[in-house]
Amino acid sequence: MDATIKKQLEITATEIRMGVIEGTFNAKSGHPGGSLSICDLLTYLYWVKMNVNPSDPDMKERDRFVLSKGHCAPALYSTLANKGFFDKEELKSLRHIGALLQGHPCIHIPGVDMSSGSLGQGISVACGMALAGKTDNADYKVYTVLGDGEIEEGQVWEAAMFAAHYKLDNLVAIVDNNGLQIDGPISEVCSPEPITDKFAAFGWHVITMDAHDFDSIEKAFDEAEKISGKPVVIVQKSTKGKGVSFMENKCSWHGTAPNKEQYDQAMEELNARLAELKA
Amino acid sequence: MAEVIKKATRESYGEALKELAAECEDLVVLDADLAEATKTVMFKKAYPERFFDCGIAEANMMGVAAGLAASGKIPFASSFAMFAAGRAFEIVRNSIGYPHLNVKIGATHAGISVGEDGATHQCNEDIALMRTIPGMTIINPADGVEAKAAVKAAAAYNGPVYLRFGRLATPIFNDEASYKFEIGKGITLKEGNDVTIIATGLMVNEAMQAAKQLEADGINARVINIHTIKPLDTEIVCKAAKETGLIITAEEHSVIGGLGSAVSEAVTQCCPVPVIKIGVNDEYGYSGPAVDLLKKFGLCADNIVSKTKEAVEKFKK
Numbered sequence: 001m002d003a004t005i006k007k008q009l010e011i012t013a014t015e016i017r018m019g020v021i022e023g024t025f026n027a028k029s030g031h032p033g034g035s036l037s038i039c040d041l042l043t044y045l046y047w048v049k050m051n052v053n054p055s056d057p058d059m060k061e062r063d064r065f066v067l068s069k070g071h072c073a074p075a076l077y078s079t080l081a082n083k084g085f086f087d088k089e090e091l092k093s094l095r096h097i098g099a100l101l102q103g104h105p106c107i108h109i110p111g112v113d114m115s116s117g118s119l120g121q122g123i124s125v126a127c128g129m130a131l132a133g134k135t136d137n138a139d140y141k142v143y144t145v146l147g148d149g150e151i152e153e154g155q156v157w158e159a160a161m162f163a164a165h166y167k168l169d170n171l172v173a174i175v176d177n178n179g180l181q182i183d184g185p186i187s188e189v190c191s192p193e194p195i196t197d198k199f200a201a202f203g204w205h206v207i208t209m210d211a212h213d214f215d216s217i218e219k220a221f222d223e224a225e226k227i228s229g230k231p232v233v234i235v236q237k238s239t240k241g242k243g244v245s246f247m248e249n250k251c252s253w254h255g256t257a258p259n260k261e262q263y264d265q266a267m268e269e270l271n272a273r274l275a276e277l278k279a
Numbered sequence: 280m281a282e283v284i285k286k287a288t289r290e291s292y293g294e295a296l297k298e299l300a301a302e303c304e305d306l307v308v309l310d311a312d313l314a315e316a317t318k319t320v321m322f323k324k325a326y327p328e329r330f331f332d333c334g335i336a337e338a339n340m341m342g343v344a345a346g347l348a349a350s351g352k353i354p355f356a357s358s359f360a361m362f363a364a365g366r367a368f369e370i371v372r373n374s375i376g377y378p379h380l381n382v383k384i385g386a387t388h389a390g391i392s393v394g395e396d397g398a399t400h401q402c403n404e405d406i407a408l409m410r411t412i413p414g415m416t417i418i419n420p421a422d423g424v425e426a427k428a429a430v431k432a433a434a435a436y437n438g439p440v441y442l443r444f445g446r447l448a449t450p451i452f453n454d455e456a457s458y459k460f461e462i463g464k465g466i467t468l469k470e471g472n473d474v475t476i477i478a479t480g481l482m483v484n485e486a487m488q489a490a491k492q493l494e495a496d497g498i499n500a501r502v503i504n505i506h507t508i509k510p511l512d513t514e515i516v517c518k519a520a521k522e523t524g525l526i527i528t529a530e531e532h533s534v535i536g537g538l539g540s541a542v543s544e545a546v547t548q549c550c551p552v553p554v555i556k557i558g559v560n561d562e563y564g565y566s567g568p569a570v571d572l573l574k575k576f577g578l579c580a581d582n583i584v585s586k587t588k589e590a591v592e593k594f595k596k
Contacts (some may be wrong), residue, residue, distance in 0.1 A: 064350075107349075107378040114349060115378040118369060124339045125374055128346020128354075131331065135307070135352075155370070158339035166331070 006214050011277045012082065013043040017243045018270045019078025019091050025263040027095035030103070033253035035075035037178045037211060037238040038145055042079040044217045045143055054084035057110045063140050064129045066114045068122025069147035069176065070104040071255070076112070077101050085111035120153025122146070123173060127163050130171040130231075145174045149181030151192045157202065163231040164203030171231045172224050173204075176211070178240035180251045199233045211238030244269055285448040288426035288480075289387040292444050293318025295430035296355060296385075300326050303434055309344055309356040311337045316446075317357040317387045337362045341370040341382070348380040353434055356382060360389035360443060364405035375439050376412040383433050384441045389419075390531035391559060391576055392447040392481065394569035401564035407536025409441045410509050416462060417509040419443040419530075419538075421483035424453035425506055428460035436462060445531075447569045449481045465512035471501035474591055475519035475526050479505045479538045482529040482557075482578060489583035496584075498591055511541045517549035525594050526554045527587050531578050534558040555590045557583060 016039045024030040046052065050063040067076050074094065081088040086100065086109070093099040100109060104117025113129075116122040126144035133140050146156065163171055175195060183189045192198070196206045205227045209220035217236075224232040240254070241247030244266040258266055300306055300322060307329045314320040314332065323330040333340035337358050344356040356363070363386040364371070375382045386405060393401045409417050416438060420426035426444060433440040468483070469490050478486035483504045490500045501523055503515055520526060526546065528539035539556030546552055559576055573579055577586075 066346075114346070115373070118373045120338075121342050121370055121374045124342020124370070125346040125349065127339070128343035128348075129350050130346070131343060132347045132350030132352050135329070136350075155336075155338040155342070158334075158336035159342065162333060162336065162339055162343065165334075 001215050001218050007277060009043050009047060009214050011274065012047055013040045014243065014270055014274050014277065016043060016075065016078045016082055018267065019081060019088065020074040021244070021258060021263060021266045021270065023074040023077060023091040023094040024257040026092045027257060029095060029257050030074050031071040031255050032074065032257065033180070033240040033247060033250070034069060034147060034176065034178065035072040036242045036244060036247065037240050038072055038075050038176050039243070040212050040214065040217065041145065041174060041236060042075055044214060044221070046079050046083050049221055050143065051140070052111070054111065057085060061138065061140055064113045064126070064142040066122040066126040066129070066142070066144040067105050067116050068126070068144050069119065069150050070117030070122065073103065073105050076105060080111040119147070119150040120155035123156055123159040126171060126173070127159050127168060130163070130168040131166055133170050134166070134168065140170070142171045143174065145176060148175055148177045148179065148186050148192060148195065149189070151175060151195065152190055160199065160202040160204065167229050168231045169228045173231065173233045175233060175235045176238050177235050178238045180240045180249070180254065182251070182254050184251055195235050203230055205230050205232045207232065207234045209234055209236050211236035212242055243273065283450045285450055286423035287446055287448045288420050288423060288444040289318045289446060291423040291426035292385055292387065292430055292442070293321035295427040296322040297325050299431060299434050300329065303353060305351060305353045306434060307331065307347060307352050307354050309333055309340050309354055311335055311340050311358045311362065313358055317385065319357045319385070337367040338370045341367045342374050344382045345374040345378070345380050348382045354382055355385050357385040357387065359400060360386035360402035360405040361400055364408045364441065365402060368408050372412050376415055379414050379438060381437055382439050385444065386441060387444040388446045389443045390445060390480070391564045391572050391578065392445055392531060392569040394446070394572060395566050397566035398563040403533040403559040403564065404536070405443065406508055406532050406538070410536060410541065414438060415509060416440045416507065417443070418462070418507050419480045420506055421480055421504055422449060422451045422453055424451055424455045424458050425460060428458060429506065432460050432462050443480065445481055447481070450484050452484055452487065463507045463510045463512055465515040466504040467501065467515065468504055469500070469502040471499040472523055473499045473595065474587055475501040475503060475523045476529060476583060476587065477503045477505055477516065477519065477526060477538065477542055478529040479508060480531050482531055485578070485580045486529050486583055488580035489587065492580065492584045493587055496588070498587065500587060505538060508538055508541055511545055513545045513549065516542055516545045520546045520550040520552045524552050525590055526552060527557060527583065527590060528554060529557040529583055532558050534560055553590065553594050555586055557586055
């Protein structure tokens, strides 16, 4: 990847991470850990890959995005705000009464293609969108992001079967493999491993990537682009809490908001990263 | 006397889908390995490229329907009521109801009249479940003519609709040529001022038969067909409460959460009168021929007659 583009993407991803901290701090609740692990992915999708238009969010030919792991709404909202779908100030009222930004994604928010939050459901909806695209011979692609804990839901595998059966090669699912869920490491709670083998057995083309390296991300999506006749899953190896030192790889940051002191420290770290990138 | 023609409402559902397909290009049909039984097979044969079998996976089917609707399609997702409303409840609630997507759920084999398959498949709870979902429209047609009209009205309406159909062939009493269907509008089939029988689904015909018997015994019963359980036609219900002072409800569904509950909730607010609920009591069904089961569970004209007489005796004399 071109070094200038890569640096710009890293800057954007850092700004999106700041939005995640801003949102969850002001909400005094929410899910920063899993949000921080998908910020680079969302940056790549919305700034490189997807055909979307912030001034026409419902544009018919747009690429669709479904956040199947809906609890990571802070990352999606920060992405959409940074992209210009709505004012960044909205992040400060995340989860407040009467606010635009609901605790989990809601279809009425500009740029949000589907309400989600109850795990396992988003991938089915993404299948429906991809199927509609196929029957209409439309060019758009459908992207959906699932958690590695989320794939413990049986509905995910119903959808996996369906997508392969209907050869939905306009569908790309990304599994955020940060290895942690609420009750502990996924390997200890009720292991969904081996994730890549499972999807391969269900008839998907499987790609792996480093979730925090834009060269790796680009390579994965370039490969996905070439696949026809079957759906693609990208299993991204990620770090829960990525970018904020004290949140990294800690289960406890799954669903806990930073207090004022933690907020200041997180922002200081992210601002330092931003200054370093801009230097 | 003209011969009574019998037809299952699921049969009319299949016919209506096929008829609608030509004029409604966005209409697509999903099923979960039950196309022969739900009768979506009629559509499948005529429009195979617009029919998608989801296999035995109702949760995913409802999600796929939501995605299709979010992309401009008008999906009819079909299965037995037990699985469409029961198994997939939370998906219907969160992926269809909450975003208020234009999905039509075609639920067949509702109620005790499933017959021999027994309790696991006799869904007497679907109306109760669907009623709790904000913005969900629930239609329970009384005969084949009404079923066909309901499917067409549902397709023309923008929003989620739960359509409830039966397995058993039941008498057609509406006249196809003159019948008019409007979502949310109850139909007064017979005037009367002593008592009102409010019925839905296959119990509407039973209510009409019961009213004739009651007439012979000097009780003048009003009969109202409530095909749309939600939104309920509270105007026709409250008017009946005010004018007749006593209501009997009749439905092939649990007495908890269905038509009887909806009517009770309405009259307690506009004109509190006694409401006697005829339906499946707080119990499971069992195997047997459908017609015999309906009698066993009191879902027949004779039981409506005796319950009505009892109530008139108790409350009106």
